[in-house]
Amino acid sequence: MSGYQVRRSVIEAITNYTPPTDTLDFSKTKPTDIFGCNVFSDKVMKRMLPKDVYKSLMNTKKSGEKLDPAIAGPVAAAMKEWALSKGATHYTHVFYPLTGLTAEKHDGFLSPDGEGGAIAEFDGSLLIQGEPDASSFPSGGLRATFEARGYTAWDVTNPAYILENPNGTFLCIPTAFVSWKGHALDKKTPLLRANQAINKSARRMLALFGNDNGEMVVSNAGPEQEYFLVDRNFYFARPDLMVCGRTLFGAKPAKGQELDDHYFGAIPRRVLSFMLEVERELYKLGVPVKTRHNEVAPGQFEIAPLYEQSNLATDHNQMIMTVLKSVAKRNGMACLLHEKPFAGINGSGKHLNYSLSSPSQGSLFNPGDTPHENMQFLVFTAATIRAVEKYGKLLRSCVASAGNDHRLGANEAPPAIISIYLGEQLSDIFDQIKQGGLKGCKKKGCLEVGVDTLPPLPMDAGDRNRTSPFAFTGNRFEFRAVGSNQSIAGAQVALNTMLSESLDFMADEIEKITKGDPKKLNEACQKVIQSIMKKHGQIIFNGDGYSEAWQKEAAKRGLPNLKTAPDALPSMTDKDVVKMFTSYGVFTKEELESRREIYHEQYNQHIQTESALVAKISKTIILPAAIRYQGELAKVCADMKTAGLKPTTGTLEDVTNKLRGLQNSTAELEKLMAQNSFKTVEAEARFRTDKILPAMLEVRKWADELEMVVADDLWSLPSYQEMLFIK
Incomplete structure (x- = not known):
């Protein structure tokens, strides 16, 4: 088909476009009525499970207690009854192998009853454990080719859900995926291990401040998902887009993004229809999507959910990617999740907003109105500074891929040099501590716009630095180097474990100084933070990360500039990285080596x-x-x-x-x-x-x-x- 014919097909498709589904009238069907309707949620379980079973399950979910295998039978029975009421005929253990994609094998509920009929079967053993063939998934030498056995293990912390299809529905059960010998073959298992580690280390630190009341400390994530949309007629006429996800050829257009007229612009009619359908499907799955808008490049858009606990946020982000692709098809478009589908214009990232929190303390990165007096906040922030400086190469390796290499370092994404942006107020506080005395902090002000009818606007303590790969944004950090096509699990595993090691290091040092005397806590914290700033403070940079001057300055500071995946991936098995991961039980040495090999392959x-x-x-x-x-x-x-x-x-x-x-x-x-x-x-x-x-x-x-x-x-x-x- 010639370019002229393809163009005519696209124009005809757009001109004659009608939404593929019935209009959803939110004045009659409220979003709150459909939100989570396809999720086997806590609310559903409370209604359907015996009280003792529900209580035991919630203790495991919310307090990290060991799962009681005896509850699996009642949970499976209730889950089956609920799924059948939703029209499900099959169930699947959903897992996330090292391909970075979602994997599933469907099994039917029905079994012959011996009398010419069938009964629906699903017991506790089928819920807890599945056995997909592991031979065709990447293992990096963890098993021989002929060792095909792999196990999926029920992740009780994330809810099961129903996926709809035009011809039926099926039950999806989130699971971990491990080898016959117990090695992690997936993205979820290390994240669950790292969540355990950060809970233990963070609570140890909170205990020094008298703030550990037995509640779990969890890591939270809010990934901003960028993507491109192209008409499917164009997509099928481009073999490079179909096979590689990016254009391998293409002359620069007369107009790109130079006029800055696409960002936050009016959303095209067909695209908005697509977005509304995406949101409706995600509402059903309990995914709290919040934001939609045009991104900087023409044809580029963004969807962002609310903050969630990291494991759930990771699963939800995988759902978002799946739904974006499937709904795009129904709307006559193709969704491109490659980090750089088009040369010469902005690529797509997945900005990972990251924090730690507990129910009573809220965000542990919340500075409050007087951050210089919030020593607990300063300690957790100092631990982050130390972790990112000490393990910066590891953090870079977590986002290394062939696709992300085209994006990192360009004037659209953070540089490959890992640094931290703190903003003017926090940088001043940590500089004071470094110099040996904390006296106060710069106050927030009000922004006067100069229009009488507009109110004074509260002014943040620091601006946002979009050129920084790891930036403090008010009550959390934003890691901007994750690629749009990548799982957010890898970066979170690294961050949780790095922070665990740093928090334990600081707790050790603080305990040496205080020797159990709480009156010495403030002084001890300042001494430890001062030492960290002198040794690791070079990681802080509030300037333009795109400038050539920063490249030279970073080299003087000793910060690595790992520009490509082959530069970065070997860092996964550096001696200090292996020691950290193995000591916290997140990875074995063999698992790390396997991942390094898999990602190179x-x-x-x-x-x-x-x-x-x-x-x-x-x-x-x-x-x-x-x-x-x-x-x-x-x-x-x-x-x-x-x-x-x-x-x-x-x-x-x-x-x-x-x-x-x-x-x-x-x-x-x-x-x-x-x-x-x-x-x-x-x-x-x-x-x-x-x-x-x-x-x-x-x-x-x-x-x-x-x-x-x-x-x-x-x-x-x-x-x-x-x-x-x-x-």
Whole structure:
């Protein structure tokens, strides 16, 4: 199909667009009526379970007590009854393998009764444990290929839910996924372990302040999910989007995001219809989505939920990604979650808002009105400063991927250099402590707008720094380096464990100084914070993270600049990282080594797939189009010469030169791709970074130049201008 035909199909689809579902009238059906209607929630369980079973289950969920296996039978019976009432015919143990995607195997409730009928079966053993084939999931050497057994284990802390399909529904049970020998093969198991660790360490610190009343301390997350939408006609006409999730070719459009007219602009009608349907589906699943808006780049949007406990937030973010993709299909669009679908405009991230809290204390990162007097807050913040400086390379490795490499370091996303933004007020407080005396803090003011009819606006103590990868934003930290296509579990596992180690270090030091005397607590805290600031304070940077000056300054401070995934991934098994994770029971050394190998393999496979597609598209789509145009130009020149006119050969020569460049660069790429003898996955990753990626860019350079001159009706690939602006 030519580009012209694809364009006509898209315009017709948009012109004749009607929403695919019946209109939901919220004046008749309130959002509160549908919120969580497909969730086996605490409210449902309280109604359906025996009181003692419900109480035992809540103790496990809210206090971290060990699960009593005896309750599995009554819970399974109630869950089955509820699911059948919702029309479910099957159930599945949902888990999150190291592919980063959601995995599920469906089993039917019905079994023959021996009398020509069937009965619905689902007992406690089926709820607690499942056995999917683990042989085809990444393991990084944790098991041999022939060792196929893997187990899913019921995650009692997150609720089961119903997923709807046009032809029925099925029950989804959140689970962890482990090998036959108990190794974690998923994203959830390490997060649950890290949640245990931070609860223990944070409560130890709270106890020093007299604030541990037995309540769990939990980590919280609020991921802001960015994504692109393109019409499906365009999507299917772009093999690179279908296979790789990003465009491997595409000339810069005449207009991109230069006018800043898309951000927070009016949402296009079809996109808004899509968003409303997404929100309705997520409401049913109990996902507390709060915000929707246009993002900076044309065709880019964002959805953000309210803050939740980290494990639930992680599961909900996976649901959000799944729902975005499925609803986009129903609306005639494709949802792109790649970190950099289009070159030259902003990519997509997943800003991870992170904090610690307990029911009575609230956010442990809440400074209050007088942060200089809130020593508990200062201690938890100092622990964060120490953790991020000491384990900055680990934090960078958690967001390392082939897709995120295209985004990090560009003037749209945080740099690959990990630093902390504290803002003017907090930086001043910690500087005072570093100098040896805490006297006060800068006060918040009011912002006078200069319009009599507008009220004075309370002024925050510090501005927001969008160039910082790890920024304090009032009562939490925002880790902005997570990629849009990544699970937020990895970053949270690292943050929880890093903070656990730092809090325990500080507790040890404080206890040495106070020797049990609470009167010495304030003085001891200041001494420990002072030591941390002198040793780790170089991680704090409130300036422009995009500037070249910061690159030089960071090097002087000794902060690593790990620009690519092959630079960052080896840090996962640094000696101090292994010691930290193993001492807190979050990862074994073998599990860490397996992940390093898996993520290197995934990186290599991504680049291998992309390079193969670059060569194929170059030879089978772009080259033929350019040759046809060259032929047309040559014929015109020949006809002019026959007619006795002087041929105009400038365009023909230009196209011929660009064609030659495309052919030569493609041949060079294929020559490099033929090299496949590497001693390690790390060596292969380095080769693909240093050799293959530049060769791919060289092919793209010539192809994009040809796109600017080849006749539009011969160019079959939809252009950036069309994909980004036709909605």
